[in-house]
Amino acid sequence: MTARDLLHRREFLQLLGAGSLVIVVGPEGVRRLDAAARPLAAEPWSPAVYVSVAEDGVVTLICHRSEMGQGIRTTMPMIIADEMEADWARCRVEQADGDEKYGNQNTDGSTSIRDFLRTYREAGATVRALLEDAAAQAWGVSPTEVKAQQHEVVHVPTGRTRTFGALVAAARTMPMPGPERVRIKQPGERRWQGKQMTSIDLGPMTSGTARYGADVILPGMKTAVLARPPVWGGTVASLDDSAALAVPGVERVVRVPGAPLPSGFLPLGGVAVVARNTWAAIRGRDALRITWNHGANADYESAAYQAALAEAVRKPGRAGRTNGNAAQALASASRRIVGEYYVPHLSHAQMEPVAAVARVRDGTVEAWAPTQSPVDARKTIAGYLGLDVAQVTVHVTLLGGAFGRKSKPDFVCEAAWLAREVGAPVRVQWTREDDLRHSYYHSAAAHRLEAGLDAQGTVTAWTHRSAYPAIAATFAPGVTGAEPDELTNGASDIPFHVPNMSVEICPAVAHSRIGWYRSVNAVHHGFAIGSFVDELAHATGKDPAAFLLALIGPDRQVDLSAAGLVAPASNYGATWADHPLDTARARRVVELAAEQSGWGSPLPRGRGRGIAMHRSFLSYVAAVVEVEVLPDGTVRVPRATVAVDAGFVANPDRVRSQMAGALIMAMSNTLYSEITFADGRVVQSNYHDYPVTRMRAAPRVVDVHIVESEGLPGGIGEPGVPPAGAALANAIFSATGVRVRRLPVGSQLAGWTTGATGRGDR
Amino acid sequence: MITLTVNGTRRSFDGDPTMPLLWFLRDELALTGTKYGCGLALCGACTVHVDGQSARACQRQMQTLEGATVTTIEGLHPRGEHPVQVAWREIDVPQCGYCQPGQIMQAAWLLTQKPTPTDEDIDTAMNGHLCRCGTYPRIRAAIKAAEGQR
Numbered sequence: 085m086t087a088r089d090l091l092h093r094r095e096f097l098q099l100l101g102a103g104s105l106v107i108v109v110g111p112e113g114v115r116r117l118d119a120a121a122r123p124l125a126a127e128p129w130s131p132a133v134y135v136s137v138a139e140d141g142v143v144t145l146i147c148h149r150s151e152m153g154q155g156i157r158t159t160m161p162m163i164i165a166d167e168m169e170a171d172w173a174r175c176r177v178e179q180a181d182g183d184e185k186y187g188n189q190n191t192d193g194s195t196s197i198r199d200f201l202r203t204y205r206e207a208g209a210t211v212r213a214l215l216e217d218a219a220a221q222a223w224g225v226s227p228t229e230v231k232a233q234q235h236e237v238v239h240v241p242t243g244r245t246r247t248f249g250a251l252v253a254a255a256r257t258m259p260m261p262g263p264e265r266v267r268i269k270q271p272g273e274r275r276w277q278g279k280q281m282t283s284i285d286l287g288p289m290t291s292g293t294a295r296y297g298a299d300v301i302l303p304g305m306k307t308a309v310l311a312r313p314p315v316w317g318g319t320v321a322s323l324d325d326s327a328a329l330a331v332p333g334v335e336r337v338v339r340v341p342g343a344p345l346p347s348g349f350l351p352l353g354g355v356a357v358v359a360r361n362t363w364a365a366i367r368g369r370d371a372l373r374i375t376w377n378h379g380a381n382a383d384y385e386s387a388a389y390q391a392a393l394a395e396a397v398r399k400p401g402r403a404g405r406t407n408g409n410a411a412q413a414l415a416s417a418s419r420r421i422v423g424e425y426y427v428p429h430l431s432h433a434q435m436e437p438v439a440a441v442a443r444v445r446d447g448t449v450e451a452w453a454p455t456q457s458p459v460d461a462r463k464t465i466a467g468y469l470g471l472d473v474a475q476v477t478v479h480v481t482l483l484g485g486a487f488g489r490k491s492k493p494d495f496v497c498e499a500a501w502l503a504r505e506v507g508a509p510v511r512v513q514w515t516r517e518d519d520l521r522h523s524y525y526h527s528a529a530a531h532r533l534e535a536g537l538d539a540q541g542t543v544t545a546w547t548h549r550s551a552y553p554a555i556a557a558t559f560a561p562g563v564t565g566a567e568p569d570e571l572t573n574g575a576s577d578i579p580f581h582v583p584n585m586s587v588e589i590c591p592a593v594a595h596s597r598i599g600w601y602r603s604v605n606a607v608h609h610g611f612a613i614g615s616f617v618d619e620l621a622h623a624t625g626k627d628p629a630a631f632l633l634a635l636i637g638p639d640r641q642v643d644l645s646a647a648g649l650v651a652p653a654s655n656y657g658a659t660w661a662d663h664p665l666d667t668a669r670a671r672r673v674v675e676l677a678a679e680q681s682g683w684g685s686p687l688p689r690g691r692g693r694g695i696a697m698h699r700s701f702l703s704y705v706a707a708v709v710e711v712e713v714l715p716d717g718t719v720r721v722p723r724a725t726v727a728v729d730a731g732f733v734a735n736p737d738r739v740r741s742q743m744a745g746a747l748i749m750a751m752s753n754t755l756y757s758e759i760t761f762a763d764g765r766v767v768q769s770n771y772h773d774y775p776v777t778r779m780r781a782a783p784r785v786v787d788v789h790i791v792e793s794e795g796l797p798g799g800i801g802e803p804g805v806p807p808a809g810a811a812l813a814n815a816i817f818s819a820t821g822v823r824v825r826r827l828p829v830g831s832q833l834a835g836w837t838t839g840a841t842g843r844g845d846r
Numbered sequence: 847m848i849t850l851t852v853n854g855t856r857r858s859f860d861g862d863p864t865m866p867l868l869w870f871l872r873d874e875l876a877l878t879g880t881k882y883g884c885g886l887a888l889c890g891a892c893t894v895h896v897d898g899q900s901a902r903a904c905q906r907q908m909q910t911l912e913g914a915t916v917t918t919i920e921g922l923h924p925r926g927e928h929p930v931q932v933a934w935r936e937i938d939v940p941q942c943g944y945c946q947p948g949q950i951m952q953a954a955w956l957l958t959q960k961p962t963p964t965d966e967d968i969d970t971a972m973n974g975h976l977c978r979c980g981t982y983p984r985i986r987a988a989i990k991a992a993e994g995q996r
Contacts (some may be wrong), residue, residue: 153941153979154944283938286940287926288943289946290934291920292880292919293881295878296945301878308874332862334859361865361874362869363862433978434978435881435889436944437882443933483942484942485942487978516884516889518884600970721945744981744984748978748982749978752978771886771888772888777980778976779972779982779985779986783983784965
């Protein structure tokens with residue numbers, strides 16, 4: 085153990101309160117942190133959960149995950165407090181800094197509950213057992229006679245009670261409870277898990293005191309706004325900063341080094357204008373005269389790229405899943421149907437443009453940032469500034485939306501670099517234009533699906549080829565396309581009963597920073613597959629919901645790693661034993677969504693319903709979207725119905741809010757949003773040319789139905805997006821007869837009343 | 847020198863007269879509840895009240911605000927218990943929460959104009975306010991609930 089570790093541990097104990105009972109739980113097991121400076125030895129030590137009970141009864145929980153709207157700062161403590169029988173009013177949550185001692189803090193992949201539910205429960209149950217044992221010992225009674233209940237322990241036969249706080253001293257020194265004493269609550273014993281809890285940040289969020297990245301203010305802080313290369317990989321050729329320096333309030337103009345291609349998590353580089361306030365920095369940046377070397381991506385142009393991707397999927401690709409012989413089955417099919425689809429680049433456009441604050445003192449960096457991955461931020465800052473990781477501290481603020489953008493710490497590095505250069509605390513503020521033009525974009529993607537059907541209209545062959553630039557290309561040179569395993573994000577792991585299947589990935593070189601965007605490849609996989617299934621239903625004259633159920637086929641649990649998926653046959657980080665492909669769950673959500681939406685009831689011309697189901701992030705979601713298409717082609721969504729099976733759901737209200745939000749984001753993806761490149765640069769700049777869903781277009785009702793389950797939890801933040809986009813496109817077809825194969829819908833429906841036949845719902 | 851009242855306190859400003867109110871509030875007064883989202887009046891995150899009217903702080907230059915009375919989210923109610931704020935909590939509207947101060951300020955203004963707003967009134971008043979998390983259905987419900995509490 086180094087002095088630094090000791091220091092950290094002291095900080096911890098201070099944070100958690102001297103004299104408190106402190107229980108930590110992680111992959112290495114359950115421990116009690118003792119106040120004495122007994123070294124923890126050089127063993128791996130990464131407990132995700134820290135629970136402290138102070139002698140005054142205050143419970144402190146450290147939230148190691150980032151809050152970006154999913155509600156983890158409520159859901160994590162509500163699970164722990166429920167298991168430990170704490171009084172919710174006496175629990176408080178501290179946000180963890182970025183540190184490997186907290187285990188995996190990377191808040192992405194919809195993992196917080198699915199990876200940590202068991203740990204959270206075990207932590208709470210351990211504290212409960214320990215406090216019960218302490219009370220039993222104090223009273224000299226058997227532990228079987230006592231019961232923790234809302235912040236006190238009761239001796240059941242006599243009704244005597246002792247508060248948690250009064251038991252802390254004893255609980256700090258008595259033997260830790262054995263595994264037989266640590267009992268996770270049975271469903272009937274739960275107070276809040278699976279029920280209801282008011283979000284803990286509601287007060288600050290509704291009164292203006294919630295603190296996001298740009299809200300951190302340090303004494304003497306400067307604000308910086310940067311000019312970054314308009315083309316990925318570009319550099320500054322020449323700079324004239326005289327006009328910028330003449331802007332009142334501008335103090336410095338500083339070059340910021342960019343990383344060579346591919347730039348990964350590192351800054352793009354460019355020129356920073358450092359000023360006394362944001363407005364001066366913006367005006368100063370506008371006054372910079374820069375010529376750029378545009379570099380290798382200067383010819384990137386979206387229309388040509390779309391055509392190249394469409395061409396790529398017309399040739400065979402690398403296999404991601406093979407069952408039977410799809411080519412042969414297609415050749416002998418009585419009918420073949422092809423669908424080609426395109427989804428453009430998208431940007432997160434989270435409401436808080438990225439921003440970060442940093443201060444450098446005595447060679448150490450302290451940063452405040454709305455980051456999804458504070459450990460990555462810490463490591464990347466250290467690398468960028470040539471420091472040791474131990475010299476960098478990253479504090480996590482609330483995230484004003486993230487959707488994957490804030491997994492990447494380039495903006496935090498900029499703040500750290502500038503704080504050191506300027507010798508004062510610096511806030512880096514990205515404008516909306518910066519945020520849209522220098523994002524890490526969702527891959528543009530082309531898909532070609534072909535099905536072979538027998539005489540009865542049953543699908544006997546399924547070939548699906550996709551091409552899209554890989555996220556890996558942002559991090560490693562020479563990447564010429566996505567790996568076949570990326571298809572496990574909702575293309576090769578589909579729950580369809582087709583004997584001959586070939587799911588393939590085709591080449592696509594990246595010319596912009598590609599990154600994670602909510603649901604990742606499942607966005608376009610889900611759209612293409614969900615649309616194609618609907619096309620097959622209509623082509624065979626079948627009801628789309630009935631056709632979908634038939635395609636899912638009989639109930640079965642499949643280990644896809646042994647059923648056609650190529651290695652490593654990823655399953656969102658889970659084993660196929662824990663999370664097999666369970667087609668009964670797929671079927672149930674389809675049935676539930678259809679049932680609850682009034683599927684099949686008649687709708688007037690111009691209105692329609694669409695259905696789609698998709699499994700991603702280990703959850704099964706079906707959506708029925710009802711649309712009204714106005715004569716000018718404007719799409720409204722009066723109502724949407726979502727059915728979700730995510731295994732055990734800890735916080736149903738947040739699941740409902742995530743499902744509604746995912747559907748509304750899917751509307752943006754499907755109807756409005758598109759990032760295009762011309763001369764290597766992003767064309768769009770702000771919400772006028774990168775539209776997203778607004779109030780008037782938003783559904784009046786999003787009816788969310790959660791399948792009750794005690795099963796292992798799946799993800800929640802992301803799985804709602806993929807089926808919703810396809811269901812929406814299918815509803816548009818039902819309402820107008822127009823099949824949208826290229827996103828966004830944009831103006832494609834203009835004139836639908838004369839150009840195509842509106843069908844109404846069946 | 848520009849003099850104005852912000853949340854009941856007299857304030858003065860002698861900097862760049864073209865500075866938008868947004869940056870004066872955030873950078874000079876540390877009233878960070880008013881959010882930057884777009885700078886072009888496209889998103890509504892910076893909505894405040896100027897002389898009792900809903901206004902986009904990113905579009906109001908300081909030179910237009912001599913003698914103005916400005917209310918921000920921090921000043922909407924002394925204890926944060928304006929009926930709109932109360933309704934927002936009852937319905938648990940926010941997800942990330944970033945756009946919510948602007949939404950709340952607009953909703954509070956809407957209710958001064960239309961004490962019992964129709965869905966169409968809500969669409970018209972709130973359409974300029976983006977929420978990328980997609981809290982729109984709950985915002986609509988909260989406005990209706992706040993209406994009932996008034």
